[in-house]
Amino acid sequence: MSGLDGGLARQNDGAAAPRRGLGTNQSGMRDYNQRLVLSLLRRHGSLAKTEIARMTGLSAQTVSVIMRELEADALLVRGDPQRGKVGQPSIPMSLNPEGAFFLGLKIGRRSSEMALIDFRGAIRRMCQHSYAYPTPEDTIAFVTKDLATLEKTLDRRRWARVAGLGIAMPFELWSWADAAGAPPGAMDGWRHTDIRAALAERCPFPVYLQNDATAACGAELVFGHPPAQGDFIYFYVGAFVGGGIALGGRLFSGSTGNAGALGSMPVPDPAGTMRQLIDVASISVLEKTLVARGLDATGLWTSPDDWGELGEDLERWVDGAAHGLAHAILAATAVIDFQSAIIDGWLPLAVRAALVARTAHHLSQLDSEGLTLPAVREGTVGRHARALGGASLPLAERFLVGAQSAL
Amino acid sequence: MSGLDGGLARQNDGAAAPRRGLGTNQSGMRDYNQRLVLSLLRRHGSLAKTEIARMTGLSAQTVSVIMRELEADALLVRGDPQRGKVGQPSIPMSLNPEGAFFLGLKIGRRSSEMALIDFRGAIRRMCQHSYAYPTPEDTIAFVTKDLATLEKTLDRRRWARVAGLGIAMPFELWSWADAAGAPPGAMDGWRHTDIRAALAERCPFPVYLQNDATAACGAELVFGHPPAQGDFIYFYVGAFVGGGIALGGRLFSGSTGNAGALGSMPVPDPAGTMRQLIDVASISVLEKTLVARGLDATGLWTSPDDWGELGEDLERWVDGAAHGLAHAILAATAVIDFQSAIIDGWLPLAVRAALVARTAHHLSQLDSEGLTLPAVREGTVGRHARALGGASLPLAERFLVGAQSAL
DNA sequence: CAATAAATAAATAAATGTGATTTATCTATT
DNA sequence: AATAGATAAATCACATTTATTTATTTATTG
Numbered sequence: 001m002s003g004l005d006g007g008l009a010r011q012n013d014g015a016a017a018p019r020r021g022l023g024t025n026q027s028g029m030r031d032y033n034q035r036l037v038l039s040l041l042r043r044h045g046s047l048a049k050t051e052i053a054r055m056t057g058l059s060a061q062t063v064s065v066i067m068r069e070l071e072a073d074a075l076l077v078r079g080d081p082q083r084g085k086v087g088q089p090s091i092p093m094s095l096n097p098e099g100a101f102f103l104g105l106k107i108g109r110r111s112s113e114m115a116l117i118d119f120r121g122a123i124r125r126m127c128q129h130s131y132a133y134p135t136p137e138d139t140i141a142f143v144t145k146d147l148a149t150l151e152k153t154l155d156r157r158r159w160a161r162v163a164g165l166g167i168a169m170p171f172e173l174w175s176w177a178d179a180a181g182a183p184p185g186a187m188d189g190w191r192h193t194d195i196r197a198a199l200a201e202r203c204p205f206p207v208y209l210q211n212d213a214t215a216a217c218g219a220e221l222v223f224g225h226p227p228a229q230g231d232f233i234y235f236y237v238g239a240f241v242g243g244g245i246a247l248g249g250r251l252f253s254g255s256t257g258n259a260g261a262l263g264s265m266p267v268p269d270p271a272g273t274m275r276q277l278i279d280v281a282s283i284s285v286l287e288k289t290l291v292a293r294g295l296d297a298t299g300l301w302t303s304p305d306d307w308g309e310l311g312e313d314l315e316r317w318v319d320g321a322a323h324g325l326a327h328a329i330l331a332a333t334a335v336i337d338f339q340s341a342i343i344d345g346w347l348p349l350a351v352r353a354a355l356v357a358r359t360a361h362h363l364s365q366l367d368s369e370g371l372t373l374p375a376v377r378e379g380t381v382g383r384h385a386r387a388l389g390g391a392s393l394p395l396a397e398r399f400l401v402g403a404q405s406a407l
Numbered sequence: 408m409s410g411l412d413g414g415l416a417r418q419n420d421g422a423a424a425p426r427r428g429l430g431t432n433q434s435g436m437r438d439y440n441q442r443l444v445l446s447l448l449r450r451h452g453s454l455a456k457t458e459i460a461r462m463t464g465l466s467a468q469t470v471s472v473i474m475r476e477l478e479a480d481a482l483l484v485r486g487d488p489q490r491g492k493v494g495q496p497s498i499p500m501s502l503n504p505e506g507a508f509f510l511g512l513k514i515g516r517r518s519s520e521m522a523l524i525d526f527r528g529a530i531r532r533m534c535q536h537s538y539a540y541p542t543p544e545d546t547i548a549f550v551t552k553d554l555a556t557l558e559k560t561l562d563r564r565r566w567a568r569v570a571g572l573g574i575a576m577p578f579e580l581w582s583w584a585d586a587a588g589a590p591p592g593a594m595d596g597w598r599h600t601d602i603r604a605a606l607a608e609r610c611p612f613p614v615y616l617q618n619d620a621t622a623a624c625g626a627e628l629v630f631g632h633p634p635a636q637g638d639f640i641y642f643y644v645g646a647f648v649g650g651g652i653a654l655g656g657r658l659f660s661g662s663t664g665n666a667g668a669l670g671s672m673p674v675p676d677p678a679g680t681m682r683q684l685i686d687v688a689s690i691s692v693l694e695k696t697l698v699a700r701g702l703d704a705t706g707l708w709t710s711p712d713d714w715g716e717l718g719e720d721l722e723r724w725v726d727g728a729a730h731g732l733a734h735a736i737l738a739a740t741a742v743i744d745f746q747s748a749i750i751d752g753w754l755p756l757a758v759r760a761a762l763v764a765r766t767a768h769h770l771s772q773l774d775s776e777g778l779t780l781p782a783v784r785e786g787t788v789g790r791h792a793r794a795l796g797g798a799s800l801p802l803a804e805r806f807l808v809g810a811q812s813a814l
Numbered sequence: 815c816a817a818t819a820a821a822t823a824a825a826t827a828a829a830t831g832t833g834a835t836t837t838a839t840c841t842a843t844t
Numbered sequence: 845a846a847t848a849g850a851t852a853a854a855t856c857a858c859a860t861t862t863a864t865t866t867a868t869t870t871a872t873t874g
Binding site for chain 2: 826827
């Protein structure tokens, strides 16, 4: 069977997928169990059918049937039989990298990125588009052109297996007009454009939209090394800092999609005045400092591998940002007992490491009576987390259990 | 069939109830659909089979079978046929108040409460036990005695239908030793006693344990008028303030059970110093003020219907508490986009109303850029929310969809 | 006006289809 | 011989589909 229409897709069409408030039926059950198998394989890389049976509590036969079907749909591939143990050799099954492809589009204030990833999460293609400020028309043109190239580059079979496009974009992009140095009103187009719908018209597959930092959080969940588990809070430090929430190993985007709006978290600055996290932990704050000092700050955006020697300014920014992040983590922990806090961003690795260490330090200084503090950790996905997070949206929607639908 | 063993109970024993990480099978599906039907009836009071079918998306026949079974188990009763419309008259089905009973035990620093509620949530019996400070032995004796009385009072059929006991108790009760005016070390017994296990030994039904404010939140969800829906944050203002979280109409207690530890939320006091919410919004703070002024504050605990004339002191406390609550709500909203914030407590109705109004006012003064503020509302359950919340635990566990198991 | 037919809606019985489980068997290895 | 993985066949459980029964209102007719 070529394409994805015969596989999980059809199952979803049936009466009642386990959406909220609806009943379950057999299709829902099979669909759930298939997704469960795929999720386990994603997490563990490669498992024999019996192992899956043990982990899920399903009978060996059921697992056998499900996995043979997935294999027939080319979503799984069998590995070399493992000999050397008593009994029949076990055949490790793993995700077929070519089983499906996903597109992720990140729209930022200085550039857009479009990523193509395979079923195992490997980046197959990544292209960038820079600008002074983004407009919807420009973005649509960029995507359309890239899609055309892609359709030519990939063979027909692979193109048919592109399962969706996920857009990772900040909420209310237009309100950055001034910060991005755009002429007033230049970005008003965003206010009235439904970019998701506009792109969906031009794509033969479903298109999803999610806040950029929330999407990045999803990338940590699906493509992390290892994939993040349980309940955690996530920060993506970009031009502006944003956040995401994962509960029970699943992205939580909230009823309005605005969960994890950690940039708006009130935090005290060293003087005790309450400010929003976005005003202390964003890279744009560092940029402003550098510019005020008459330095060239464009390297912050163009060479994320190494910012060079920024000395005292960088150190002060890291400390301030960490101070704010620590407070945000503390407050968030009073709401949800997160197991860990993950920090990633458009940052050189050394800066990210320093930021995490400093945040952990500040956090340990705060009054956490009655709380169990989460472990503060670096993200494992890195700079491109937002684009990859976009790509994770169609993946989660089609192939993982209980994803929150992203519009 | 007498007792509950024949009904949903057995279904639960089957292989895979939809617990996390496990597969689903038919029993799980039937169990889920049964719970769904019961949840809908709880929310809507009384529904015809066809209405349930429409709401769930299940076929009329499936609903028919499920509801006949529930009726046979005496969990549902049929109402008078509704005539006056075209077609066969519809028979409204509703929860049988006598279908099951639940016990809720609240353990507080000055008194314990034990409540018996029926399947519809009506309080059938409520008894109180006051003390200078609680000990595990004392509590066990109180419960044991009350259970004996209950077994005598209820007839055999009803006693067999008691589905469980839920304990609502603050975390780390022992750490209040000083605040409760107990001799040092007197409450150390709690540190080493597994009260849930101790009571479970003495009960023929399952026993659950939950943080008291989280349990109260559960009461708002199950017994509220109307039952609260969606995502909300909940505060119970007692001797100490505590909180709870509900997501998607379900109690969320987190991986360690410490979600909604809102008492530990850092909030700025008017001077700008960061303090924990518990230090500004607890009734004990008001008590301290009154005692320092040489006034008798016992009325705060003994006459929750009317605190009398406390004048300026009360007003100042309400304002301070509201200020803290507003900040806590703001910070929480940056984590989860809550639709509402519900405030209840051991408070006279007028004080609760004033606290809510003042909190809403303070909240509107804060910088909420990038957030959608939740509506601030009074609880609908009232003072006994904690005991009722305890009783809601076995109810949710047995009869509602997707409850987080409480230990 | 009463009797009757048509339409509608709820409830349910029987047949059907889907999916998980149980049981038995085969294969490969120590 | 013992053990463990894989799977086919038979069985069981549950939801769906289709058709039927029952109860009622509305419209029509004598």
